[in-house]
Amino acid sequence: MKPTKHLYLYFQDGQRLAMRFPQQQGDPAQISRLLRMQLESPFISLEVDGDLLLIPRESIKYLQVCPAPQSIPETTILGAELID
Template sequence: MKAIKHLYLHFIDGQRLALRFPQQHDDPVEIVRGIRKQLDSPYLSIEVDGDLLLIPRDSIKYLQITPAPMSLPDITVVGAELID
């Protein structure tokens, strides 16, 4: 059974969208490649309950994926903590 991931989209207007989905790939290289493809696209594309959501990237303030993928893009700062 594939691990379950959670994606939280935080939008510029303050709204938030929470999604749950199975891990898309087992290969760490494919995970990083998929993240890069999504980040290079003007739209974030997500299939939800048989529907395709195309979310304009310029409306997104930031994305949070939890737990983090097992493989991260090379430029990722690791070991950070959120503080108030």
């Protein structure tokens, strides 16, 4: 059984969209390349229940992937904590 990941999209208008998906297959270099391509695209693309969901990046305030993928962008600051 594949580990489960969660994606939380926080939109500019204050709404939130939560999704669950299986860990994606591929070697870490391929996953890193695909993640970079997603971040450079004008849309976040997701297959949801057999449908293609395209979300314009300009409407997204930020997104959160839990737990973080093994391969993350090189420029990522590690070990950060959210505080009030």
